[in-house]
Amino acid sequence: MNTEADVNDFIQNGYQEYLTHLSIDPVILGYHQQQLKILLLKWKGYKDWGLPGGFIKQREPLSKAAHRILKEKTSLSNLFLQQFYVFGDSPYRVQERSPQEFRDKFNLQVEDDNWLLKRTIAIGYFALVDYSKVRVQTDFFTEDYQWWDVAAVPKLLFDHNEAIDKALLTLRLQIYHQPIGYNLLPEKFTLPEIHSLYESILGKELDQRNFAKKLIALGLIQKLEERRSIGAHRSPYLYQFVKEKYEQALQEGIVHTY
Template identity: 50%
Template sequence: MDYKKQLAEFFKEVDERCILGLSIDCVIFGFYDNQLKVLLLRWKQTEEWGLPGGFIYKKESVDVAAQRILEERTGINELFLQQFHTFGEDVRYNRQEISQKLNWPDLSTRRWPDRTVSIGYFALVDFSKVTPAADFLTDECRWWDVENLPALLFDHNHIVEVALKTLRVQLSWQPIGYNLLPEKFTMPELQRLYETILNRSLDPRNFSKKMRALGIIERLEEQRRGGAFKSPYLFRFNKEKYRKALQEGNLAFS
């Protein structure tokens, strides 16, 4: 059976099983090599990249659907996952352009709905624990540097931008890092994560002071060896205190 037939069958099942006209798009952030990364998929038989996404089963909570989609793509289920915006523009992208790019010469492969509203989720995941996995529609799944994304399909560049903006705002009143860093990390690594997300440099003395004052990390005796320099101490998050800080937030206004 060739790809087109398979595709038609696939969409037939989606149409029967899932809510029509509503989809989920996921911006999966990871951190590696001092860069914030996003997990992207390359669509079958094309060079076109887009966000992982999917549809919602008729009797499935949207949050659960997002979790399912993420687990399929990353292989992990312990992650920070948050809805951040619903994209409901009447024309979100040029349909003709998309069908060309995806080599769907006509849209008859499925009963393509007039328009699709998409619910955006972003996830923060530990880069080292992820096994990127392509799905039925795609050939390749891999990390891209968030500052250097290609032109994505649909309105996915826009969706990434909104996710990133949300992440930045969130950083100002919630701790971030638990799901982006490995269990043990050094202070400079944590700092670089913050610097990357905020896109500006921070003073290491003040950063260290502030972070430790928050009381959500604890220093271990252990140090990381191997570098041609003073060995940095390792830290880890205090899970309980981190969780509390997440819930309570730290409102700036007083």
């Protein structure tokens, strides 16, 4: 959606292709340099940053729509992608927008009843992605993108800060029941990497010995013979997830504390 004709068609006729009143707002989390990062977009006409977003096609299954939108934004498929909340309470999610607002932001004229002015209820999804593989696409509505440390997210558009808080809370709760990391780390990773990932997610320090013991005792990860030479100092061993155990734990759940 980058030519002017495409954009106009989307604005005028998008209601035929997409469901009105509904959007999918993905919280895209990656991990890089010991920090949990979130992908935010700079929306045209707004000074604050915001989450990506997308609409559901008329006959598209909801989960397909979520995957499609993620792919459009990040070029990644087969992500870990999960619903975490539906947002329909904040003032922004209740009121319609005005054509003036639309003109101010995008310099485009629309009718009062244009579908893009309607209230949208947002289905929040969070995605865990391999930071290094993401190739972000921008479009007419989104001018720029940037990865932010989740600990330093600025004030965002609409209720997006709330959405991120909720996504992180869900992730923190979930980490006690399900293994997490498969989609956030490269295939082979070191103990310090996964250790620090878990510390980032939980926002607290975890004893390195107990942490490694636990993951290995659960059989979730296994040590490889390879090591990584990062430069100075002792080279860390590489580990990988034991896929079967990981899948099993996703299904059946685990209870533990780290």
